[in-house]
Amino acid sequence: MSVSPDLSTAPHEPHWPEIRAWLQANPQTLLDDRSLLEEVGLKPHGRNVVEFGRAALTRLEEVAEREADARKRIESIARANFAAQTQTHVAALDLMEARNLSDLARRLDAVAQGRFGLAGAAIALEKPGGVPFGWRGLEVGGVDGLLGEHGLTWLGQNFAGLNLFGAAEAEVKSVALIRMSPAFPGSDLSTRHALCAFGSPEEEGFTSTMGCELVAFIARVVERTAERWPILS
Template sequence: MSGPRDLFAEVETDPAPHWPDVRAWLQANPQTLLDDRSLLEEIGLKPHGRNVVEFGAAALTRLEAVVTRESDARKQIEAVARANFAAQTQTHVASLDLLEARNHSDLARRLDACAQGRFGLAGAAIAIEKPGGVPFGWRALEPGGVDGLLGDHGLTWLGPNFAGLDLFGANEDQVQSVALIRMAPIFGGGAAQIEVTGVRHAICAFGSPDPEGFTPSMGCELVAFIARVVERTAERWPILT
């Protein structure tokens, strides 16, 4: 009669036993493992009498890994929340500063200063289509220029800077990505007013020194809010020619 297989004897001849064989042998000889307390302790298991094995160490290790992952995720969420709160606060303060502008030129200067000082951008600019006067400090666009940049019905465009934009003056070389927001201010009477609707097509542009500062997948609520403040503030005064 042949007795049970001696797996340890087989290991001596085959240095790489297969796990199905090892598993089957342990199932057939469980007491051998339970009696080897030193081996159980080495693999993180704690024996408690006959046929009882505590998996506390292994379970605790898994639990600690879960807690660590949850803690890291919570820290990331908290960091994003703090960054969003700080950005919103800076946006509100910048809006108050823009509302104190005295004229169109002062508005453009304040916008550029806020973009650099409060948001760490390379600059910001206001561009408006001709015909009609272009305030000092604003950029002039040819008729249809806004649609050319944003599309016929586009409201915003976020992405890398591109050749020919040329809205940021001396800081143009620093701009790696841009956010462009459509505006349609209605200026008060005078020769600058367009006869039919009174609307002048314009854009509010923000330039970042970071290639990932503005990307197509990014939300643009804050810069759009700033653009709306610029748009409404600019309507206070007629454009002088």
């Protein structure tokens, strides 16, 4: 007849390898203790038969919950991406219906606020040369000064001195700046350095780690649409 180890008199807490070895040597002791089996989530069915139902089911439920949560997150991201793409395509149609350069700037600001929940949007154009009504003027080298000589985009916190959003400037916490090079009909210059700027009222609305494909697409639509008309002096 096996005898349980006297753990109360041990000089130190028993280690699992010792307990495991003892259980392997005396399995019937555990099988005969029905209350202990039930406490650890096991259900005995006669001699030498133990059902792992409760413990196994608990683990399966936990796995199922994790998978369901992951699926919900993926579905939520997919819905958000689809909604953003749809709004972007509708915004592009709105911009292409512009009647002139000033109307283009007005429409860009309107779609930024109405369709994307931004504080505003603006078009900035470098001198020399005329600047259409409703556009922002930049001094020579202004675009390179904001994006770097070869920079195409910049996303991050708004900063002092940008001043592209007019009355909405105080609301803008983060910005996306996209380089443009429109070629206006009748201009002596082949292209002009320009910016398409978007301002978000949220600190994390635009960050350096964020993809900018959608705002870059809008900027390209603005650039190509602007090339329909000459700049009137």
